[in-house]
Amino acid sequence: MSKHRELGLTDFEYDLIVEKMGREPNEVELAVFSLMWSEHCGYKHSRPLLKTLPTEGPRLVMGPGENAGAVDVGNGLSCAFKVESHNHPSAVEPFQGAATGVGGILRDIFAIGARPIAILDSLRFGEVGESARSRYLLEHAVAGIGHYGNSIGIATVGGEIYFEGPYEQNCLVNAMAVGLIETDELIKSAAAGVGNVVVLFGARTGRDGIGGASVLASAELDADMEKRPTVQIGDPFEEKKLLECSLELLDRKLLVALQDLGAAGLTSSSAEMAAKGEVGLDLHVRRVPLREQDMEAFEIMISESQERMLCVVEPERVQAVLAVCAKWEVNATAIGEVTDTRRLRVFDGEELVGDLPVEALVDECPTYELEPAEPATPLYPVPPKLIDTDDAGEILLALLGSANLASRKGVFEQYDALVGSRTVRRPEQADAAVLMLPDPANGERLTALAPPKGEDGPKPAIAVSIDGNGRRVAADPYRGAVEAVLECSANLACVGAEPLGLTNCLNFGNPEKPHIAWQFSRAIAGLGDACRAFGIPVVGGNVSLYNEGAEGPIYPTPVVGLVGELPDARMSGRLGFESAGDVIAIVSA
Amino acid sequence: MKFGVVRFPGTCDDVDAFLAASRVGEAEILWHADHDLKGVDAVIIPGGFSYGDHLRVGAVARFSPVMREVELFARNGGLVLGICNGFQVLCEAGLLSGALLPNTSLRFTCRQVDLEVVNASTSWTNACEVGEVLSVPAKHTTGRYYAPDPVLDELEANGQIVLKYAAGHNFNGSARDIAGVSNKAGNVVGLMPHPEHAVDVLTGSADGLKLFASAAAVPAA
């Protein structure tokens, strides 16, 4: 009876599962439920608040709910983007944690058919000046992000880093990905068509990341060594093939639906596809290509092995799908079919080992009302003063020497900011990265390689930026969140771009504690009000809760990513003074 | 002039090379598993991480079917340019001397560098002048050019050192500041920096275009 508690479910939740099932769940079923009803997949503590964010806007193409959101960027093109956290995996194994964070967010982008064109990252560590552990985390997380993005050939064009005490035990690694798609080619993840075939393609399934979503992403982190085997390992080469293969499958119109495997692996991807399509799925776990032959059914269902996708295919197209996968040297296997049962049924050979109601899994996870209470006393120690003097020269030197103001060159030089030939403003050239779009007026296409005509006219472009400021949110969650949106918009304005849509990653502590609930609800209110004031829709995002170490919670850290448009890349602003004799002006409200 | 751009699993800068070559001629993608160069006049092996750089950079890609054709093509005087991972592949294939080792920093580094043209008579540098400085980005983890000293002396004597990092720009620790080399005949050139990412001032520099323009000016065989 305590099995469900080990898996992170409460007694109340367990009873609810028994009620929905009409019986006690077996081992496979309980494993599946525990993941789908984890904080990470079920948004138990955040769903009601997230519903308050504005999701409408004139340029909105796809709002929250799909793998990534998208906005219209003109010329029949949409820009898909999303930010996601990989905080706890990065705290355990920073290189692989950060790398697989990038891999995961990229799959979200190409799962809707968009070609990823840019990555940004937002990082928080403890004081690197004092903490060897924070230096280690910084070095390895940055190397991991670079390794994945560079190897897969997608430009990492911007980001931000802060070092502050409250992140010492619980670092933050958030990655944002941006992609482009011809708007009428967007694909959804809803499974459809009873009798259609479910094909799993990509890497083999191993034991890595078993239970990662419930254990690593949905509970407070402690030094428990037992959690270590849940680390996932990424292979950007496999993902590069998976990316090209997926886009070719879509380009040839061979797929009914496509979904990536992220947290909770096959479990969440199949359940979500079935729920969205209002159908059922039968899956045969023994057909799944394995890295270790002795894996049990529940392990296959919940493994978080990276670089895998799931698609739904009409039976007569299966051969064509397998052929495209073979061309890209990607494993592909038909592992199931679409049914009209609205149940997710798991077969181990002939035996039915799991029979789960899809709606209950995906849509009926209980949500909890938060009990926010403003703390009476400050939650965080006063940050140490950088220097105690009135001497302006000394203050300037101390500022210049502080890790939070130092040049980020050592970091962004480890990222390929140029691949793709779109980067008009790379790191340190401007406050936001500027990326050229294909220009149909110049003969350029997104999907087909066409030589540009070389015409000299305005070059359509987008600008992207990511920002957050935990210390200010800690001081005043509402204003701090508003300021994050303002700062990010100001970054876009500095290159001449106007925001079109926003994504966010809400990094907070344990929401079951009233003061964290207060931070969380006030920050979301601020985020929503700022977006409404600007008329920008929130197109999607991610929530990372339980970011706490032994010494307390992190600063509440909502991170926002904006995509904006600018009419002509040739006019984008830059940071440096250009030529002698130019006038310097200061503009303010 | 028709350029063929090879695409291996894991190639990343193929589209960039295609677009760069398209500015001075026609371009076409060549698939690694094909035994066919589609009648192109010049072959570009672009950058990226063919086969994930697994085992050793360029080691696996060099055995792909298309590389057999490229080797024949090169030995018959065909124009071949290897950029970054393409340079590594050409070295592994023995079409160029030397090998590329991990940067002394052991880090991936993406940086705009100045290159000095040492030999302006190869098929890929004839539009440049000796001593001319080109601003081109470099981005790699394994770009430290190495060859034993006698080989380096011979390369020098034969004018096979085509491009050098300008003073202060050799960030990867390459022997004798070598950024790019050619075969004896000058039809095959490999370099670590990325000329295809320097074809438009809007994205930083247009100096790299000269390499493609050089090849385009070579009369078709």
Place this chain on the structure above:
Amino acid sequence: MSRVRVLIRPKAGILDPQGQTVERALPALGFEGVSNVHVGRLVELDVEDPAQVPAMCEKLLANPLIEDYEIQ
């Protein structure tokens, strides 16, 4: 001083993309009958006190989360 050799391998069941790549490449070169290929790292060092080597492996040479090591 003794020369010590450390063999570091990806843990069983952990993704070994390098090994897979080599396994796929060999038949294309005419080498048949090869299987179970794994690629790891080799560290060789002179140490005054070989008793320290296991600790070095745990702390620096290997990543015990994802790698096994063998000291020779």
Place this chain on the structure above:
Amino acid sequence: MSRVRVLIRPKAGILDPQGQTVERALPALGFEGVSNVHVGRLVELDVEDPAQVPAMCEKLLANPLIEDYEIQ
């Protein structure tokens, strides 16, 4: 089937920054008396015909210009 182990090392005289980095890092972790550190690659494979292994090394597994190999 026999299990074969191939040790691949950077050739003597070629700068081995990986080895140097390890050598420099160890004292900082409190491990003294370590020298002459080199980092190489380990390839292990099951082969039907062990006589083929030297050819595999020459052709694919090692690059003789920069690496030495030893078959066990």
